[in-house]
Amino acid sequence: MNIVVMVIVGVGLWSVSGGAQQVPCYFIFGDSLADSGNNNNLWSYAKANYPPYGIDYPSGPTGRFSNGKTTVDEIAQQLGLNGYIAPFSRARDRDIFYGVNYASAGAGISDETGQHLGGRTSFRGQVQNHIRTVSYMLNLLRDVNRTAVYLNRCIYSIGFGSEDYLNNYFLPQLYRSSTQYAPDQFADLLVQQYAQFLRVLYNYGARKMVLFGVAPIGCSPYALAQNSPDGRTCVERLNSPIQLFNSRVRSMVDQLNTQLPNARLIFINVYGIFQNIISNPSSFGFRVINGGCCRVGRNSGVVTCVPMQQPCSNRNEVLYWDAYHPSEAANTIVGRRAFNAPSTSDAYPVDINTLVRT
Numbered sequence: 394m395n396i397v398v399m400v401i402v403g404v405g406l407w408s409v410s411g412g413a414q415q416v417p418c419y420f421i422f423g424d425s426l427a428d429s430g431n432n433n434n435l436w437s438y439a440k441a442n443y444p445p446y447g448i449d450y451p452s453g454p455t456g457r458f459s460n461g462k463t464t465v466d467e468i469a470q471q472l473g474l475n476g477y478i479a480p481f482s483r484a485r486d487r488d489i490f491y492g493v494n495y496a497s498a499g500a501g502i503s504d505e506t507g508q509h510l511g512g513r514t515s516f517r518g519q520v521q522n523h524i525r526t527v528s529y530m531l532n533l534l535r536d537v538n539r540t541a542v543y544l545n546r547c548i549y550s551i552g553f554g555s556e557d558y559l560n561n562y563f564l565p566q567l568y569r570s571s572t573q574y575a576p577d578q579f580a581d582l583l584v585q586q587y588a589q590f591l592r593v594l595y596n597y598g599a600r601k602m603v604l605f606g607v608a609p610i611g612c613s614p615y616a617l618a619q620n621s622p623d624g625r626t627c628v629e630r631l632n633s634p635i636q637l638f639n640s641r642v643r644s645m646v647d648q649l650n651t652q653l654p655n656a657r658l659i660f661i662n663v664y665g666i667f668q669n670i671i672s673n674p675s676s677f678g679f680r681v682i683n684g685g686c687c688r689v690g691r692n693s694g695v696v697t698c699v700p701m702q703q704p705c706s707n708r709n710e711v712l713y714w715d716a717y718h719p720s721e722a723a724n725t726i727v728g729r730r731a732f733n734a735p736s737t738s739d740a741y742p743v744d745i746n747t748l749v750r751t
Contacts, residue, residue: 418546420492426719428458431481431482431497431498441454468745471745477494493526498513527540543598544598545598546600606638613717643662674712
């Protein structure tokens with residue numbers, strides 16, 4: 394029995410009982426919140442493959458914009474997958490049958506998003522990379538139906554929009570989008586493009602898709618340092634457009650679930666989860682919610698950590714790792730609430746755990 398068949402047979406026998414692998418594979422699309430190293434070999438300012446990034450990760454710096462795990466890492470654990478999902482840049486034959494992480498820091502729904510950062514792979518490019526993966530998988534299996542059935546059972550994690558605001562709409566000195574479109578128009582444009590890419594993924598076998606909303610960027614240390622008078626009050630001018638986008642993504646979930654046969658899309662309300670934490674941080678174990686662990690500038694408001702910099706020691710008590718990206722502690726909370734949501738306000742219409750079982 395060759396190795397590919399062994400992998401298929403092995404993951405075809407997963408169980409939904411505690412700790413066992415619950416899905417055959419997990420595909421990840423997104424930006425710096427999910428990147429696990431795809432930007433490492435690109436000419437790009439959007440990299441995190443140096444200390445102190447990864448200080449709490451088992452293998453050190455990998456390209457993850459965190460001190461440790463990202464949200465998708467936590468979800469991979471909840472799904473019972475053996476180890477973390479390989480980045481596309483390093484995925485090999487056997488890896489692709491367990492899933493691939495295509496996420497790229499600086500990437501957006503819009504192709505132009507993040508272009509001032511240098512190399513990155515946009516949502517469009519990530520979808521194209523996935524098509525290559527599916528084609529290669531089909532070439533190995535030599536059975537269209539078998540490949541389709543396999544892919545239909547996988548979970549697809551998709552998180553975009555953050556960079557389209559942070560590194561596009563909120564940078565009028567570099568991008569024209571905020572002068573060309575009112576906030577509601579820009580949200581409509583993004584979601585229209587978003588839906589088109591999701592339809593392509595559907596055509597290549599994706600059925601169980603988890604869409605992550607955008608966090609309140611106006612509450613990040615970066616925004617507080619630049620725009621908050623007291624360094625603590627969230628910036629509504631930045632959060633309001635994000636809420637418009639999130640509400641449209643949630644509506645898109647309903648539309649595509651109706652329009653695409655057997656599609657099961659869900660929406661994770663990351664914005665609401667962060668609001669919940671910010672309104673009552675001590676109940677989640679946080680002592681610092683308005684500054685990053687990489688302490689540079691007001692509110693530690695420089696976007697990325699300085700190489701070899703000594704970060705804070707109380708990393709489990711800090712909401713943000715750097716000026717924009719959450720700490721491992723925050724990522725773990727988001728991942729667990731996405732998987733087992735305490736209410737439909739966290740995950741709509743169901744959580745990931747329920748999605749897996751349908």
